[in-house]
Amino acid sequence: MSCEECRAAIRSEGAWNRFDSGRCRYCAARRIQHIKGFKRLPREQISARCTAALADAKAHGWSETEIRALVRGDMAVEPAAKQDVRKNP
Ligand SMILES: [Zn+2]
Numbered sequence: 001m002s003c004e005e006c007r008a009a010i011r012s013e014g015a016w017n018r019f020d021s022g023r024c025r026y027c028a029a030r031r032i033q034h035i036k037g038f039k040r041l042p043r044e045q046i047s048a049r050c051t052a053a054l055a056d057a058k059a060h061g062w063s064e065t066e067i068r069a070l071v072r073g074d075m076a077v078e079p080a081a082k083q084d085v086r087k088n089p
Pocket residue numbers: 003004005006007024025026027028078
């Protein structure tokens with residue numbers, strides 16, 4: 001796993017969220033998941049913020065289809081790669 005923000009999100013079980021990095025599609029999806037959790041905001045505002053975050057993700061080159069699929073799943077974090085396992089037995 002190369003994304004430090006994703007690692008921090010796993011360590012804190014989702015309590016840690018920092019989304020100033022457009023380098024990671026999982027962070028981009030997690031940002032939208034986080035916005036969807038703003039239950040005190042009116043639904044139109046949540047929807048507008050999600051749309052803006054999705055546009056931001058697309059501006060960073062991520063596929064809208066992929067981001068939407070990640071958002072529908074569990075907390076979006078970068079999966080551990082096989083080479084990571086070999087590096088840290
Ligand atoms: Zn990430």
